[in-house]
Amino acid sequence: MSDKPLQWVGGSLAELRAFPADARRRAGYQLRRLQQGLLPDDWKPMATVGPGVAEIRLHAGTEHRVFYVAKFEEAIYVLHAFEKRSRQTPAAAIELARRRLAAVTQARGRR
Secondary structure, three states: OOOOOEEEOOOHHHHHHOOOHHHHHHHHHHHHHHHOOOOOOOEEEOOOOOOOEEEEEEEEOEEEEEEEEOOOOOOEEEEEEEEEOOOOOOHHHHHHHHHHHHHHHHHHHOO
């Protein structure tokens, strides 16, 4: 079985590249696990964003999160990557990921 490709939605690649080096490395490792059909080491579903969306939880001095959806056969869609500064996920991060998920869903419907 070949690896499932990553599709970066909106500015998600630039967002992840803005992480500190250790958080970037950890995120890359966890995304690679997803590509191989494995689950990330620390994740949770994010139903508040949409069906099938989950977050990778990165603990690298500061907290970082990567929202993704892997339920589609053709690719893993990385929706958003950000530094988490409080216990609660910021509403703006959830809303941005929702908009990006809607764009993915709309683009998939045009195929």
